[in-house]
Amino acid sequence: MREKRFTVFLTSFILLCLAFFPAGCWDRREPDLLGIVTIAAFDIDEQSGLFRVYAQVNNPVGGGQQQSSGGDGSQGSSSAWVVETTGHTIYEAVINIELISSRRLFWSHVKAVLFSEKLAREGIRPILDFLDRERQVRLIAQPFVVQGDLRRLLEANFPMEVEGGEAMSKQSFSIMQESSFLSEVESLLILFRNISIPGIEINMPRLTVLANEGENEEKPSGKPNPVKISGIGIFRGDKLVGFFDEKETAGYNWLTGNIQRHNLILQCPGSEDDYMTVQVFDSSVKLTPEIKDDEVRFKASVSAEGRLQDFTCPQFPLEREFIDSLNRRMATAIRNEITSSLEKARELESDIFGLGNIIYRTRNEDWKRLGDNWREIFPGIMVDIEVEAKILRHGLILEPLQIQ
Amino acid sequence: MKLKFDILNRMRLLFPGKKKKRQPEHKRMHTDNRDVSQREADVKRTPLVADLEENLQRIASICGNSYDLNIMRFLAGPHEVNAALVFLDGMVNKDAINNLMRIVKIDTFKTGIKGVHKEELYQTLQKRLLTDENREAENMEDLYEGVSLGEAALLIDGTARAILYESKGWKSRALTEPESESIIRGPREGFTENIRDNTSLIRRRIRSPNLWMESMRVGSLTKTEVVVAYIKGLAGEEILGELRSRLERIDIDGVLESGVIEEFIDDAPYSLFPMIFRTERPDRVAANLLEGRVAVFTNGTPFVLVLPADFFMFLQAPDDYNEVWPIGSFIRFLRIISYIISIFLPGIYVSVLNFHPELLPTSLLLTIQQTREGVPFPVVAEIILMEAAFEILREAGIRLPRVIGPAISIVGALILGEAAIRAGIVSPGVVIIVAFTAIASFSTPTFSQAIAARILRFGVIFLGALIGLLGIQFAFLVLIIHLVSLRSFGYPFMAPLGPLIWRDLKDALFRSFWWKQVYRPTLLGFREPKRQPAGQGPHTPAEKKQSMQNRGKGK
Numbered sequence: 034m035r036e037k038r039f040t041v042f043l044t045s046f047i048l049l050c051l052a053f054f055p056a057g058c059w060d061r062r063e064p065d066l067l068g069i070v071t072i073a074a075f076d077i078d079e080q081s082g083l084f085r086v087y088a089q090v091n092n093p094v095g096g097g098q099q100q101s102s103g104g105d106g107s108q109g110s111s112s113a114w115v116v117e118t119t120g121h122t123i124y125e126a127v128i129n130i131e132l133i134s135s136r137r138l139f140w141s142h143v144k145a146v147l148f149s150e151k152l153a154r155e156g157i158r159p160i161l162d163f164l165d166r167e168r169q170v171r172l173i174a175q176p177f178v179v180q181g182d183l184r185r186l187l188e189a190n191f192p193m194e195v196e197g198g199e200a201m202s203k204q205s206f207s208i209m210q211e212s213s214f215l216s217e218v219e220s221l222l223i224l225f226r227n228i229s230i231p232g233i234e235i236n237m238p239r240l241t242v243l244a245n246e247g248e249n250e251e252k253p254s255g256k257p258n259p260v261k262i263s264g265i266g267i268f269r270g271d272k273l274v275g276f277f278d279e280k281e282t283a284g285y286n287w288l289t290g291n292i293q294r295h296n297l298i299l300q301c302p303g304s305e306d307d308y309m310t311v312q313v314f315d316s317s318v319k320l321t322p323e324i325k326d327d328e329v330r331f332k333a334s335v336s337a338e339g340r341l342q343d344f345t346c347p348q349f350p351l352e353r354e355f356i357d358s359l360n361r362r363m364a365t366a367i368r369n370e371i372t373s374s375l376e377k378a379r380e381l382e383s384d385i386f387g388l389g390n391i392i393y394r395t396r397n398e399d400w401k402r403l404g405d406n407w408r409e410i411f412p413g414i415m416v417d418i419e420v421e422a423k424i425l426r427h428g429l430i431l432e433p434l435q436i437q
Numbered sequence: 438m439k440l441k442f443d444i445l446n447r448m449r450l451l452f453p454g455k456k457k458k459r460q461p462e463h464k465r466m467h468t469d470n471r472d473v474s475q476r477e478a479d480v481k482r483t484p485l486v487a488d489l490e491e492n493l494q495r496i497a498s499i500c501g502n503s504y505d506l507n508i509m510r511f512l513a514g515p516h517e518v519n520a521a522l523v524f525l526d527g528m529v530n531k532d533a534i535n536n537l538m539r540i541v542k543i544d545t546f547k548t549g550i551k552g553v554h555k556e557e558l559y560q561t562l563q564k565r566l567l568t569d570e571n572r573e574a575e576n577m578e579d580l581y582e583g584v585s586l587g588e589a590a591l592l593i594d595g596t597a598r599a600i601l602y603e604s605k606g607w608k609s610r611a612l613t614e615p616e617s618e619s620i621i622r623g624p625r626e627g628f629t630e631n632i633r634d635n636t637s638l639i640r641r642r643i644r645s646p647n648l649w650m651e652s653m654r655v656g657s658l659t660k661t662e663v664v665v666a667y668i669k670g671l672a673g674e675e676i677l678g679e680l681r682s683r684l685e686r687i688d689i690d691g692v693l694e695s696g697v698i699e700e701f702i703d704d705a706p707y708s709l710f711p712m713i714f715r716t717e718r719p720d721r722v723a724a725n726l727l728e729g730r731v732a733v734f735t736n737g738t739p740f741v742l743v744l745p746a747d748f749f750m751f752l753q754a755p756d757d758y759n760e761v762w763p764i765g766s767f768i769r770f771l772r773i774i775s776y777i778i779s780i781f782l783p784g785i786y787v788s789v790l791n792f793h794p795e796l797l798p799t800s801l802l803l804t805i806q807q808t809r810e811g812v813p814f815p816v817v818a819e820i821i822l823m824e825a826a827f828e829i830l831r832e833a834g835i836r837l838p839r840v841i842g843p844a845i846s847i848v849g850a851l852i853l854g855e856a857a858i859r860a861g862i863v864s865p866g867v868v869i870i871v872a873f874t875a876i877a878s879f880s881t882p883t884f885s886q887a888i889a890a891r892i893l894r895f896g897v898i899f900l901g902a903l904i905g906l907l908g909i910q911f912a913f914l915v916l917i918i919h920l921v922s923l924r925s926f927g928y929p930f931m932a933p934l935g936p937l938i939w940r941d942l943k944d945a946l947f948r949s950f951w952w953k954q955v956y957r958p959t960l961l962g963f964r965e966p967k968r969q970p971a972g973q974g975p976h977t978p979a980e981k982k983q984s985m986q987n988r989g990k991g992k
Contacts, residue, residue, distance in 0.1 A: 049911070053904060061791050061905070063815050064806045071799065093807040141795030142802060171795065195800060 068136035071198035074147035074183050075160045083119040086126035088138060089187045089197060090114045113196060115187045123163040140169035144198030146176045146221060153178050153266060153273035164221060172222040175202045178266035178273060181242025205238055205262050213286040213295040214263040214279040232389025232407060236265040239276055269383040277377060284374025287335055287367060288386045292316040297366045301346030302358050310342040311363055311424060322392050324399050329414050331388055336421040337367060351431045356424055363422040371418050379412040388414060477657060483577040489519050489594035495577060496523055513541050514558045519594035528587035530606025537589060537602050540565060555595030562600060570603035609634065615717035617884060622759040627717045628739035632662050635734050635741065638719040639666060643726060653684060659691035662736040663698065671729045671964055676745060676926050680731060695735040695742050705923050709889040712925040714746035720755060729961035745928035748920060749945050751886035752776055757948050766947035772880055773946060779878035779890045783820045784897030784909050786870045790816045792905030809864045817902035819863045823871040928960055950974065
C-alpha cells in the first residue's frame, strides 16, 4: 500500500515537473539589466539607403522623473538617452544598438512607434514585418507618421510628462476622445488588422514637429509642447501618398462611422462675422453599394445629432424654424467635409474608407470581378451623400447671453 | 540471550532452595534501583490493607516523604480508633479539611452507637460522607489519584479502603480576555488553565442536558484530564468513535498542552496546515458545538481543540457573526484576500520584475528601475533578505518582555528599513511589499494558519524566481491540490468549496443573515440538518398577516 502510494506520488510529481518544459524558454532578467525603450522611431538614410533606427531609452541614473523644471539647465535635461543606428535590415540596426548600449534593450514598453515621412513614402513593409515578428514589441503601441526632424522630437522635453512615448499616446488619446481629427488607428493592432483586410488602405495619425518654436523663445515655464498631432497619413499599399488635414480627416471619420465627438464651426445664418459651435455627440453612417455592370456607386446616408456648444448670433431666438435652418447648415457642413475627404482620396488613389471592403463583404461575386484592379476603379466611384443632421438639447438657454 | 536464560533455569533446577522470594511492591519501592515506569506499575499493584500504619508506610514509600504530603494522624470516634487524613498541601481548601475533621471527630460521637468497632465507624463515616463528590478508594492508585487532584484521603484503622473527600482548593487564574484572539464585539471571557472552569464556561452557554462531556486520562505520569464535549444526538457518532479511539491510543508520559494531543490525533501530520482548530474563546467553542463539532478540553491549558476543522474556520473571527452581515461579510472577505496576499505577493513581485516586466505600467517599471539603481542584489535576494529580517523581528517581538516589545518594532520597522534603503542595500519597493505582506499575514486570526502562509511564502518566492508566473501558478495549483486532498476526521478540509456545497456557501466566503442560516453545515449537522425554521426575517405587517394565514392553512 505504502509503495503504491509512493509510486503514484512520484509519477504525478514527474508529470507535474514535465509541465514546465513545454511552457517556454528561460528569460530571467533583473530590472537593472534592462534598458527600457519608450519610443521606437524608424527612418531611412538617404545617402546609403540603409534603415535607421532610433530608440529612446529611459535613463534611470539621470533621474527618471525630472527633478527641476526651470533654472538649472543641466538638471532639467531629458531623462532619456536617444540611440541611433543603421542597418540593411531593421533587425541589424536593432542589433547594432546592443553594441553601443550597456543594457539589453527592452521593447515591451514602447508606447509610440514613429515612422519618418521619408521612410513612409518609401514603404513601411519591412518595419511592419519586424514589429510583427519581434515578440517584445506589443501591438498596443501607437503608430505615427512624423513630419519633421525625428532626432529633435526624440530629444524633446514634454511638459507635464515623464517620458515622451507616454506623452504622445496620451495626447493622441485625448484628441481622439474630444475631436475627430485623428483616425481610429490607435494601435499597431488596428494597423495590422487594416493591412490584412482586402479592399482597404491603411492610414496612420500624423505627428508634426513644430520646429520653429521652443529654441529661440526663452519661456520660464519650460519649452512648449513641440508636437502637434492632427490629421492622418494616407497610404497606398505600404507607401505614404499624402496627408489628410483636420477637415478631411473628419470626413474620413464620418464615412467610416468613427465620429465620437466632433465640433462643427458654423457661420450664423444672416451674419457672416458671427460663428457658433455645434458639438456632434452621436452619429451613424450606412454605406450601401450599387453596382451596375462596371459602374460602381455608393450611397452614404449619414445621420448626426449635435448640441450647441457656443452661440453668438445675436439676432435670432432659438425657434423651430431657426433650428431647422441650423440643421441644414450643419448638414451642409458635414457634406462638405465628406466631399473634400473623398476628393482628396480620389486624388491620392487610395481607398482608405474601405469601400472595396464593403463590396468584398456584401457583394463577394462582384469583388471577385473588380477586386484585382480595385485601385484603378476606386477614383472613378461616385458616392451619393445624404446627411440628416439634428441639433438637439439646446436646452433652456433660448437666447444668447444678454449684457444689460 | 536464550542461552543465558537456559543456564539460569538449569541453575534454578539445580539449587531450588536458593530461589529468591519476591518482595511485595511497597517494600521494593524503598530501594533506589526501580525506574519510573516500574515504580508506576508498582503503585498500580499495591493494594490497601486493613492496617493503618502499614497503609501510611506504603503511602510514604510511594511519595517518598515529599514535603507537601500532609499526613494527619488522629483518634476518631468514642473508641479512639486510629485514623489518618492524607492530602497534599496547597491543593486543598483548609476550610474543607476542617469541615471534614469536624464531621469525623465530633459527629461520630453523636451517632450514639455503643461499642463502635473499627469496621462500624468506617461504615458510619461512609454513610455520612459518601456523596457524588466523595468517592471510595480501594487501592493505592485510586487513592493517590484523588490526593493528587486535591482530595483528602481518610484512612481508618482496620479497613482496607479509604474515603476520598472532595476538598479541592488550588489557586487558578481569573477569567481574562484571551490575548491571542482579541475581538471588537463579543464576550470578554477566555478559557483558563483549569479544566473545570473551562467546561463550566461551556455549560453556562449551552444549558442542555444533551451537552455531554466524557473524561479520560492521558499521560502515564501527568495523567492529564482530557474532556471530550459534544452535543449528543448532533455530533456524528462516527467522528466521536474515531476521536475516542485516537485519544485512547495515545501513550505518552506527559501532556502539558493541547498541542501534544493535537499532534497525536492529527490527520495530516506532514501538512503545514493545522487540521484541528484551537481557540481560547468559550463562545467559539459553543458555536462550533452547536454546529455538530466536538471539543476536546485539556487540563492545564486554555487552548481547547475543536474538530473536525475546515479551512475557513481559521479565517473566521467572532466579529463576523456579531456585527451586522454586510460588515461581517466584508471583513471576512478582506481576510481571505489578505491571506492569499500573504502567501503570494512577494513571489508575484519577484516573478513579475524578473520575468514579466511588461506586465507593469510603464511609469511604475521606470520608478522601480530607478529606485533599484545601485542595489547590489537581485530582486529575489532582496526579498528573501527582508522577509527573513522581518521573521526575526516578529519572533523577537513576541519573546521580548512586553515593556521592551515596542522598542523592537521601532528599531526594526523604522530605523532598519529606512537605513537599509538609504544605504542602498534594498530598494523601497521591496520594503513596501514585505511590509504589506506582513500586515496581510497579521490579519489572519489564527496563528497556526498564518505561520503556514509564512513558510509557504518562501516556497512561492523560490518558484517565482525560478520560472516566473508559471512557478506561481504551479505553487497555486499544488497548494490547491494539497488543500483539497486534506481531511480532518473524515471531513473535507476545503468544504464547502472543496466539495462544492451550495447550501453551505452562506457561511464560508461571506456570511448571510442569521435568519437565513436555516441549515447547519451539511456534512456536520447531518443528523438534524435544520437549525431553525425558515422565514424569520423581518416582515411588514401585511406580510406577517399573510404568513400567519399561510401557517393556518398549513395546519
